[in-house]
Amino acid sequence: ALFFFQELEESIMRERFRAQGKEVLPRDDAPREVSDPNIITPGTEFMEKLSAALEYYVRARLSSHPRWKDVKVILSDANVPGEGEHKIMSFIRAQRSMESYDPNTRHCLYGLDADLIMLALASHKVHFSILREARSKGKLPKKPYQFLNIWVLREYLELEMTIPGCKHDIDRLIDDFIFICFLTGNDFIPHIPSLEIHEYAVDLLIDVYKTMYKKMGGYIVDTDKIKDKHAAYVKISRLEKFLHELSLHEEKIFLKRYELREKLLRKIQRQAAEDEWNERNYEIVEESADVLEQECISVCTDDKPDVTENTLELKRDLKDNLRSKQDLFKNGSSKHDRIRLGLPGWKSRFYKEKFGAETSNEIGRLQTEMVQKYLEGLCWVLRYYFSDVPSWSWYYPFYYAPFASDLKHLSQFKISFTVDKPLRPFDQLMAVLPPERHLMCPSKMLQQINGL
Incomplete structure (x- = not known):
């Protein structure tokens, strides 16, 4: 149903552009960033050629360009395990541990990923900026790039999260802010169903945090204990109180969402x-x-008119429209919606439709397992952001997160991670490559296979 809706929406928008006199390319000729996005996965022939090209480029510049003469370049390509931004942050943390490190060192990180903001905050480095491409509809902005200065964001967060009558440590407030934002989802765990960023979920999380700070007894996380293998870096009793208060908003959010979706x-x-x-x-x-x-x-x-520019504008507008409407078909109020979140009996209907759980015992066992894995996920991501990968093999095994009202009795779960080795590039490629894709693998990867 969602695919059909996308096709219909694109057809409508193409007719609208045509009526406005904006010529666009046919669907098959529309510009794309790459012919197959799978080629930028570690382990492909393309990525091996890219690594060789980057190494050649860096060496050539260092040897011939005067502005590169005193620049130190570290190339960490797809053959080095880990995500780019996290490898950079690991390098910065390693720098800080050196005796010769200058605390006034300035850092600039380039990228559009929202994770960069959280990672920069987690570093607690004041002199940190993120260089981003400016986004705007239609024509390109006059200034194509913009700086996000982390020290300004820190000041705003301090103003926003300060609890009247309480002494505060700005670094610990920021740590808690990063942690509670994990509940809105990221690359590793899905968002709590009642929390959607476009519905001002972050504002709600901050309000709940400020309301509960005194009742919780203080901060939720202690990153000084981040290396503790028993997850002592999270105060479970305080987290439970925070989640309980958050759960009181859950049903109201679902009801409001249901009404708005029906109207839409x-x-x-x-x-x-x-x-x-x-x-x-x-x-x-x-x-x-x-x-x-x-x-x-x-x-x-x-x-x-510029056909390519019009086509790109069409794609941007289409993406925005689909983003605002697609949840009607995912979990919203279409005529086939059997869950109807917020209406009486919604939770049992959810577990029956999404997981096939029929009896209360089946639902109870499922909820317990989901809560344990989600708590593990919160601890895993926290350590990943502030220290290093706690386990390369851990993953959250469910498509959905538990409800806020299910996240209780957390002290019964024992959290620990197995330290293991990352996948090799070819193994990673085989783990994520869709079955219908067939990509040539380089000779180096074939040697890996032969060595298995």
Whole structure:
């Protein structure tokens, strides 16, 4: 249903662009960043060639370009395990542990990933900036790049999270802020179902935190104990109190979301009916429109719009529209929605529809397992952000996170991770490559296979 909706939405928008006189490329010719996004996965022939090209480029610049003369370049390509931004942060942490480290060293990290903001905050380095490409609809902005200065963000967070009448440590407030934001989801664990960033979930988390700070008894995490193998870096009793307060908002959020989705669905249905009526009448004027279009092309060839730019604009607008509407088909209020979050009995319906759990015993066992794995996930991500990978083989095994109201009795779970080795590039490729893709693997990777 979601795929059909995407096709329909794109067709509607293409007709809208055409009516505005904006010519766009056919679907098959639309510009893409790469022909197959799987080629940028570690272990592919493309990534091996890229590594060789980067090494050649760096060596050539260091040997011939005067501005590179006193620059130290560290190349950590896809053959080195780990995500790029996390490898950079590990390097910065290693620098800080050296006696010769200058605390006034300034850092600048480039990238659009929101994780960079959290990682920069987690470093507690004041002189830290993130260089980002400016995003805007339509034409390119006058300044294509912008700096996000972490020291400014720290000041705003301090103002936002300060609890009246309480002495505070800004670094520990930021640590807690990073931790509670994990509940909105990231690359490793899904978001709590009632928390959506576009619904101001971060504002809610901050409000709940400030409300509960005194009742909790202080900060939730202690990163000074981040190396503790028994997860003592998270105060479980305080986290439980925070989650309980958060759960009190859960049903209200679902009910409000349900009402808004029903309203949006009715609007979409009306629009679809109008589009169907317009399509029936479109054929009547199609021939005359084609004639006018040909005349316009013959007279105004010098003013022909930039087709590629129009197509990219179409793709951006389509992505924005789908983002705002797609949850109608994922878990919203379509006519096939059997869960109806927020309405009486929603939780048992959720576990039945999503997991096939029928009885209360089955649901109870499932909830317990999900809560344990999610708590492990929170601890895993916390250590990953502030220290290093606690386990290369750990993963969250469910597509959905538990509800906030299910996250209780946390002290019964014992959290520990097995220190192991990362996957080799070819193994990682085989773990993530879709079955319908067949990519050539380089000779180095074939040697890995032969060595198994």
